[in-house]
Structures are given as C-alpha cells and as structure tokens.
Amino acid sequence: MTDRMPTIFLSHGAPPLVDDQLWVEQLTQWGQDLPTPKAILIVSAHWEAAPVTIGATDPRVPLTYDFGGFPERFYRARYDAPGAADLAQRVAAMMPDGQQVRQDPSRRLDHGAYVPLSVMWPNAEVPVLQMSLPTMDPAALLRLGERLRPLRDEGVLIIGSGFTTHGLPFLTDMTPEAAAPTWSAEFDDWARERFDTGDIEGLLNFRQVAPGMPYAHPTVEHFAPLFVALGASDDAEQKPQQVIDGFWIGLAKRSVQLV
Numbered sequence: 411m412t413d414r415m416p417t418i419f420l421s422h423g424a425p426p427l428v429d430d431q432l433w434v435e436q437l438t439q440w441g442q443d444l445p446t447p448k449a450i451l452i453v454s455a456h457w458e459a460a461p462v463t464i465g466a467t468d469p470r471v472p473l474t475y476d477f478g479g480f481p482e483r484f485y486r487a488r489y490d491a492p493g494a495a496d497l498a499q500r501v502a503a504m505m506p507d508g509q510q511v512r513q514d515p516s517r518r519l520d521h522g523a524y525v526p527l528s529v530m531w532p533n534a535e536v537p538v539l540q541m542s543l544p545t546m547d548p549a550a551l552l553r554l555g556e557r558l559r560p561l562r563d564e565g566v567l568i569i570g571s572g573f574t575t576h577g578l579p580f581l582t583d584m585t586p587e588a589a590a591p592t593w594s595a596e597f598d599d600w601a602r603e604r605f606d607t608g609d610i611e612g613l614l615n616f617r618q619v620a621p622g623m624p625y626a627h628p629t630v631e632h633f634a635p636l637f638v639a640l641g642a643s644d645d646a647e648q649k650p651q652q653v654i655d656g657f658w659i660g661l662a663k664r665s666v667q668l669v
Contacts, residue, residue: 413565415447417555419639421654421663422454422522422571425477425484427529430586433663434529436654440665441530448565449494449537451501451558454522455572455632459542462505462554463512465519467493467539474520489524494537497566501541504557522571546630548614548637555641568642570635574601574662575626581660590657597622598662602655605666608647610640643668 420437427433456476457465469492475485502511519527523540545551558568575594583589590598600620604612612619616633620626627633640646650666657663 413448413563415445415562415565415567416667416669417562417568417570417639417642418653418665418667419570419572419636420526420665421573421661422526423573423658423663425480425487425521425525426586427525427658430658432656433658437526437529440653444530444567447536447567449497449539450527450567450569451494451497451539451541451561452519452523452527452569452571453541453543453635453638454520455543455576455635456520456522457517457540457542458546458631459512459514460544461510461512462501462544463514463542464498464501465517465540465542466515467495467498468515469493471516471518473518473524476520487524487528489519489528489534491519491527491531491534491536491538494539497537497539497561500561500564501539501558504560506557526571543631543634543638546634548616548634551634551637552614552641552646555638555643558638559642562642568639570637570639572632572635574598574633574664575622576632576661577625577628579628580625584659586658588657588660590660590662591625593622593625594657594660594662597626598655598657598664601662601664602652605650605652608649610646613637613640639666639668
C-alpha cells in the first residue's frame with residue numbers, strides 16, 4: 411500500500427459548470443476514480459502573485475468570488491473544506507533557501523479551485539490549500555512542480571487548474587454547446603498530440619509553436635498551471651492519461667492525469 415498520489419491538470423470552467431450535466435458527470439467520475447487524498451494543493455489560473463503566496467488555512471474565510479455577471483446563486487456558493495495549515499508549512503519549507511514565501515490569510519479558494527473541487531469532492535472533507543502562480547514562465551513553473559513532487563508521497567494531490575483554451579474575447583457564441591472555433595479546435599488537437607508523444611519541449615514553447623495562438627490564449631495564465639502538474643509528475647515526458655476532452659462554449663476542456 412502507498413499514499414502516493416498522481417498529479418493532474420484540469421480545465422475548471424466558470425461557475426455555471428455545475429449546471430452542465432456531462433461535465434459534472436465527467437468530473438464526478440474522475441473524483442471517484444482517484445484515491446482519496448489526505449490533502450489537496452491547487453494552483454489556479456485566477457491567482458497570480460509573486461513570490462509564491464499561500465492562501466488562507468481558516469475555512470471560515472469566505473471564498474473568493476472572482477467573477478462577474480452571473481446569477482446571484484453563484485455568489486452564495488459554499489465549499490467549507492478544512493484548512494491545510496500543516497501543508498502550508500510544508501510548502502513553505504520546500505522553497506529554495508532565501509526565497510520569500512508570503513501568506514495571505516484573507517484569500518481563500520477562487521472559482522478555479524472550488525468549482526471543480528465541489529463536483530469532484532462534494533462533501534468538502536479533504537483539506538485544501540491554494541498556492542499562487544508566481545510566474546508565467548513555463549520552465550520556472552516546471553521547476554516549482556519538481557520541488558513540490560515529494561508531497562505526492564505524503565498523500566497530497568497536486569492540481570493545476572486552468573483551461574486548455576481560453577480565448578474568451580474571440581468567442582461569438584457563449585452557449586455551452588457552441589461549436590469550437592477553428593483556433594480552439596486546432597490548439598486542442600495540438601495539445602492532444604503533444605500529450606500523446608510526451609513532447610514537453612513543444613508544450614514549453616506553446617506560445618511560439620502551437621496553432622491557434624494567440625487566440626487560444628491571448629493571455630497565458632490558463633495554460634500555465636499545466637506546467638506545475640507536469641513538474642510534479644515522475645516524468646514530464648510521459649504520456650499522460652487524457653481523462654476529459656471536448657468543448658464548452660467552444661473552449662477545450664481537455665484534462666490530464668499524470669503519475
């Protein structure tokens with residue numbers, strides 16, 4: 411028996427994800443198929459802060475409702491997962507000597523964290539810690555993931571939460587079943603091939619070589635969490651399990667699991 415956990419990159423969707431029956435079914439099944447973590451460490455596209463910043467460990471701190479224009483019920487969502495104070499200390503201790511680690515006790519989980527977690531672990535029994543993305547440099551995020559890798563042997567599930575494509579300014583149909591624009595479909599197909607062949611160099615250089623750019627990612631924070639997950643895996647060149655694919659409002663929700 412081992413406590414070793416995989417590491418994952420998931421496309422997290424907006425708050426209305428919880429109303430999409432297919433996506434809920436896919437995430438629910440994924441959560442059921444994973445071993446139960448002792449704790450979850452998540453980096454979300456929606457929190458950029460340098461140096462590495464550790465979020466609230468007090469579950470009484472309100473969630474971060476970092477979105478606008480949705481029905482009122484989405485601003486009343488709750489996800490009262492236990493804080494992970496011990497994990498916060500472990501993460502801080504794993505950073506390089508001399509590198510400052512900040513704590514933000516006022517910032518709890520944003521929608522890139524609590525929306526998918528509320529579907530995968532709806533009982534909110536697993537302690538969760540959110541950590542900021544300190545840079546958009548893929549190579550630096552890969553190294554950050556490598557530092558975090560030993561946590562997997564302690565039963566910690568490391569999650570990078572983003573979106574395989576995120577060209578919101580270029581969408582013309584915002585319905586869930588909208589057809590994928592060419593730039594979204596081409597980038598998603600390219601990502602699938604990169605995962606199939608373990609092409610880490612291609613992934614690291616996605617801004618320069620991926621089709622569909624820059625429309626697929628006019629800003630790159632939604633692809634950046636992938637590199638933390640890749641770095642925390644045993645081998646960034648492995649062929650990951652591609653657990654979820656397809657599109658939502660034309661954006662690629664491809665999500666992967668690594669060992």
